[in-house]
Amino acid sequence: MSDYKAPLRDMRFVLNEVFQVSRLWAQLPGLADVIDEETAAAILEEAGKISGEVIAPLNRATDEQGCTWSNGSVTAPDGFAQAYQAFAGGGWVGVGGDPQYGGMGMPKAISAQVEEMVNSASLSFGLYPMLTAGACLSIKAHASEELKQRYLPNMYAGIWTGSMCLTEAHAGTDLGLIRTRAEPQADGSYKVSGSKIFITGGDHDLTENIIHLVLARLPDAPAGPKGISLFLVPKVLVNADGSLGEHNALSCGSIEHKMGIKASATCVMNFDGATGWIVDAPNKGLAAMFTMMNYERLGVGIQGLAQGERSYQNAVAYARDRLQSRAPTGAQNKDHSADPIIVHPDVRRMLLTMKALNEGGRAFSSYVALQLDIAKYSEDDITRTRAQELVSLLTPVAKAFLTDMGLETTLHGQMIFGGHGYIREWGQEQLVRDVRITQIYEGTNGIQSLDLAGRKIVGSGGALYRLFASEIRNFTASACADLDEFTKPLNAAVDTLDELTAWLLDRAQNNPNEIGAASVEYLHVFGYTAYAYMWARMAKAVMSGDAEDDFYTSKLATARFYFARLLPRIHSLSASAKAGSDCLYELQADQF
Template identity: 75%
Template sequence: MADYTAPLRDMSFVLNEVFQAGKLWAQLPALAETVDNETATAILEEAGKVAAGSIAPTNRSGDEEGCSWNDGVVTTPKGFIEAYNTYAEGGWVGVGGDPKFGGMGMPKMITAQIEEMINSANLSFGLYPMLTAGACLSIHAHASEELKEKYLPNMYDGSWAGSMCLTEPHAGTDLGIIRTKAEPQADGSYKVTGTKIFITGGEHDLTENIIHLVLAKLPDAPAGAKGISLFLVPKVMVNNDGSLGEKNNVACGSIEHKMGINGSATCVMNFDNATGYIIDAPNKGLAAMFTMMNYERLGVGIQGLSLGERSYQSAIEYAKDRIQSRAPSGVVAPDKQADPIIVHPDVRRMLLTMKALNEGGRAFSSYVAMQLDIAKYSEEVEEQKRGAELVALLTPIAKAFLTDVGLESTIHGQQIFGGHGYIREWGQEQLIRDCRITQIYEGTNGIQSLDLAGRKIVANGGAFYQHFSDEVKAFIAANQTDLAEFTAPLKAAIENLDDLTAWLLAEAKNNANEIGAASVEYLHVFGYTAYAYMWAMMARAAQGKEQEEDFYASKMGTARFFFARLLPRIQSLSSSVKAGSESLYLLDAEQF
């Protein structure tokens, strides 16, 4: 596998030239004195060095060694502790955290790029600080000041880690049926009892404490999701002076043996009258958890992008070096026995598909991150509301579409390597195995599609969608003369998505099955259309600069490839949506 190199030039292009992030930050008082373009560049350059120099070398060895479990103790692969210490000492765990409690206070537009770099370097490693950052988000947004002051500083500085304990053996998507219980105590604490499974980083040897956020039900809780509360349950109790006390009644019962992300400890966690503290009010656990979920689901989408990028970097190096056969148009490398495989049309198709999906995904994930920043930091009520509604609309697309096309990119990378891509030596097969989980955890992609179609489209009559559609049409109107090559197909794509959305809204009134039947294909149509908008914006930023730098010529060529070869996928997907649900129910269960 090629050494990982952070795509800093493209990140800079997206932030500074496409979205002009510096101007946005200057308009948001909470960020104006915290970050500017120069600060962002310095942070990303340093993060790239850490990712490439300290974390990437642990990727293959971590996959081969994996984590081990012995009588409740989890040991991470060789090199993880040293890499984690380097990462934590640099302040990277708390890069997006509140400065009041020791964080750097960076916007999501920056932390999204850092996440991509770390996960490209080693996804298994990146999951540990990612879960800590997610736990910090929920604590910061919903916990008492006392809990924030007691736990956030040590989590931000990486001394303590975090985990999110949701799933139970019988309760995955349907969290309303969880059985974990929390009994109130006279001192205001709770005793938490239950078993959680698939807990990323539930136990490990990277930090001296792990702060678990646990979904549980109070004795008098209403049935279903409305009766879920969220509790902070430390692995080791924390004394009033901040020092560590006795071990809590929390234990790791085992770790899972998995298809991929082997360096990440996926744990069965047992809580046996463990001491915990409620976050927010009783029965408000899901609301507190979803504060984190919008960020985390974008983060999982970025994981798909990260692995697609890593696969592309290896594939492009291999395609330029590997010689096989001659180009269809004639000899390209007369001094060699054969030509490099990059001359062959199918190899170029795969490479350009990877490049177009990766760069489109980087722009889209940055766009969603921008909406998160606006929703969080804007002081204009309408602007904040619009940002929050766009986040709600686009989060399931970011999670599902980026991971679906991320897997496609890792498979293309493996295919370019041929037989060498199937064996472990070159690392391409690991990227596929690691990427596969991104389509499953944090809500499967099928659930994300249902969320988009049912909750984010039908439930509000398309109101959230209208923000996106109106913005795209305004862009087309402002650029249709100078950018007609791209705005014309974008116009057709958004009109198609408008039509498909109207069809879904109408059909859902008459047949409840239509939402689920249409959801996956509808999300993909939305994803390709959103990428078309990203590519049109990138083309606008690069147009006329092709002679200045090869980067811009490459950007324009990739944009043309996307519109010519990838955007047309929406045609067959749209036909599938409008085929309706009837064919899904022609067989009785016994006939399958």
Template identity: 70%
Template sequence: MSDYLPPLRDMEFLFNEVFDIPSQWARMPALAEQIDADTARAVLEQAGKVIAQVVAPLNRSGDEQGCRFDAGRVVTPDGFVQAYRTYAADGWVGVAGSPEFGGMGMPKVIGAQVEEMLNAANLSFALYPMLTAGACLSLLNHASEALKARYLPPMYEGRWSGSMCLTEPHAGTDLGLIRTRAEPQADGSYRVSGTKIFITGGEQDLSENIIHLVLAKLPDAPAGAKGISLFLVPKVMVGDDGALNQANAVSCGSIEHKMGIKASATCVMNFDGATGYLVGEPNKGLAAMFTMMNYERLGVGIQGLALGERSYQNAIEYARERLQSRAPSGPQAAEQAADPIVVHPDVRRMLLTMKALNEGGRAFSTYVAQQLDLAKYSEDAAARSQAEAQVALLTPVAKAFLTDLGLETTVHGQQVFGGHGYIREWGQEQLIRDCRITQIYEGTNGIQALDLMGRKLVADGGRTYGLLSEQIKAYAKGLPASRAEFGAPLLAAMANLDELTAWVLDRAHGDPREVGAAAVEYLHVMGYTLYAWFWAQMADVALARQEQGAFYQSKLGTARFYFARLLPRIHSLSASVKAGSHSLYLLDAEQL
């Protein structure tokens, strides 16, 4: 596996030349004094340096060794403890945390780039600070001031970590079925009892304490999802002075043996009357949990993007060095016995597909993060409202599309290596195994597609989609004639998506099965169309600056490849959507 190189130039291109994010920061008082273009560059360069030099080298060894379960204790792979301490000491666990409680205070759009670099370097390692950041976000927005003051500073420091305890053996997507209970105590605390599974970082040896956020039901809770509350349950009790006291009644029963992310501890957690504290209001636990879902689901999408980027970096280096056969047009390296495989059309197809999907995905994830910042920091109420609506619409697409394409991209990278890609020592097969979980956790991609179709389109009659559609079409129509090679196909793709959306909305009213039958393919049509929008914007900049060097020429050539070879996928996907649900039910369950 080649050394990981943080894609800082591409990030800077998006920040400064495509989305002009520093100008947005300057218009928001909450960020104006905190961050500018120079600060952003320095932050990302320093994060990239630590990640590439300290975290990335542990990726393969961590996969080979995995986590070890020893009588209730989890031991992470060699090197993880020291790497985590180095990463935490520089403040990166709290990179987007509230400065009031010791966080770095960076906007989400910065945090998203740090996440990409960390996930690309070592996804297993990245999951520990990611879950801590998610727990911190829920506490920051819903916990009492006393809980925030006690728990957030050491969590942002990385001395304490966090976990999110949702799933139970019988309750995954349908959290209304959970059985974990919380009994109120005279001192205002609660005794939490139940079992949670698939808990990332539920037990580990990286931090002094683990702060579990646990979904549970009060004795008088309403049935179903409306009766879920959220509780903070520390692994080790914390005194009034902030010092650690006795162990709480929390234990790890086992860890899972998984296909990938083997250096991330995935735990079965038992709460046996553990002391916990209510976060937010009773029976409002899902609302508190969903505060971080937009951030976390975007974060999982970024994991898919990151693994695709790492796979591409490995594959392009290999393709430039591996000698096999001659180019179809004749020898390109006459002084050698054969040409490097990068000259062959099919290898170029795979490499360009990877490059186009990665760079389009980075633009997409950056845009969604930018909208999250607008929704949080803008002083314009209308701008906040519009950004919130776009985040709600685009989050399921970001999670599902980025991870689906992440798997495709890692597979392409393995294929470039041929037989060597199937061998463990090259690292490509690990990226595929690690990537597979991203399509499953934080809500499977099928659930994301149903969320997009049912809650984000059908529920509001396509109103939010319509606003985004008009924004994209206005951009395309505003492009000059010199950009017609990108503006015209973008308008055509939007016309297809508009018509497909209207078709789905109409059919959904007649047959409830139509939503589920169309959901996944529809989400992909939207994803490819959104990428066309971002590629048109990137190409617009690259066309104007192509004389300034190879970076812009590469960007322009990749944009042309995307429009010629990848955007046409929308047509077969649209045809599949319009085939309807009928063929899914031609067989009885016994005939499947």
């Protein structure tokens, strides 16, 4: 596997030239004195160094070794503990954390780039700080001040990690079915009992304590999702003076043996009357959990992008070096017996597809991150509400489309390597194995599609969709004629999505099956159109740059490829969605 180099130039282009984030930060009171373009560049530079020099070299060896479980305890693979200490020592765990409790206080637009770099370096490694950051979000937003003071500083500092204990063996997506119980105690604590599965970072030896956030039911809780509460349950109890006390009544029952992310501990966690404290109010657990969900689901989308970026870097290096056959137009490398495979049209098709999807995805994930920042920091009610609504609409697209495209991109990279992509030596097969989980956890991509089509589109009567579509229309209407080669097909794509959205709203009135039958294709049409919007905005930024600069000429050529070869996919997807649900139900269950 080639060395990983953080795409810092492209990140700076997206932030500074496409979205001009420094202007936005200057207008947001919580960020104006915290971050500027120079500070952002320095942060990204350092994040690129630790990702490329400390974490990335561990990726293959730690995949080979994996995590091990013995007598209820998990050991991470060699090198992870030292790398995690270096990572935590640089303040990276708390990069987006509240400064009041020791975090850096950086906007999501910055932490999103850091997440990409870390997850490109090693998806398994990146999961440990990601779950900690997610737990911190819920604690910060919903826990008592006492719990915040006691737990957040050490979590932001990376001294302790966090986990989210949601899933049970019989209750996957349907959290209303959970059975874990929490019994109130006289001192205000609770005794939590039950078993959770698929718990990322549920146990390990990277830190001295793990702070679990556990969904459970109180004895008098109503049935279903309205009866779920959230509890903070530390692995090791914390004394009043902040020192560590006794081990809590919980244990890791086993770890899963997985297709990928083998250096990430995926645990079965057993709580046997473990001491915990409620987060927020009784029966408000789902609200506390969903506080972090938009951030986490965007984070998972970024994981898909990150694996695609690593795959692209590997594939480009290989395609430039691997000699096979001659170019269709004749020998290009006359001093050798064959040309590098990068001369072949199909290899270029795959490389350009990877490049276009990665760079479009980076712009889109950054765009969603900016909406999260506006929703968090803006003091204008209208502006904040609009950003919140865009986040609600775009989160399932970010999670599902970025990860679906991440799988496509890693598969293209593997194909470019040919047989070498199928064996372990070159590292490409690990990327394919690792990225697959991103389509499954934090809500499968099918569930994300249902969320988009059902809750966000049909549930709002199309209002959330029109908010985003009108922004695109305003952009194309104000663009100069030089952008016509991008704005005209973008407008046509929005026309297609308008029509498909109207069709979905109409058909859903009479047949609820139509939502689920069309949802995956609908999300993909939406995703390709959103990427087209990003590429049009990038093309606009390029036209303000140096026309002779290789970076800008490459960007413009990639934009043209996207509009010519990838955006047209929306037409077959739209036709498939409109085929309706009837053909899905012609077979009886026993005919499958």
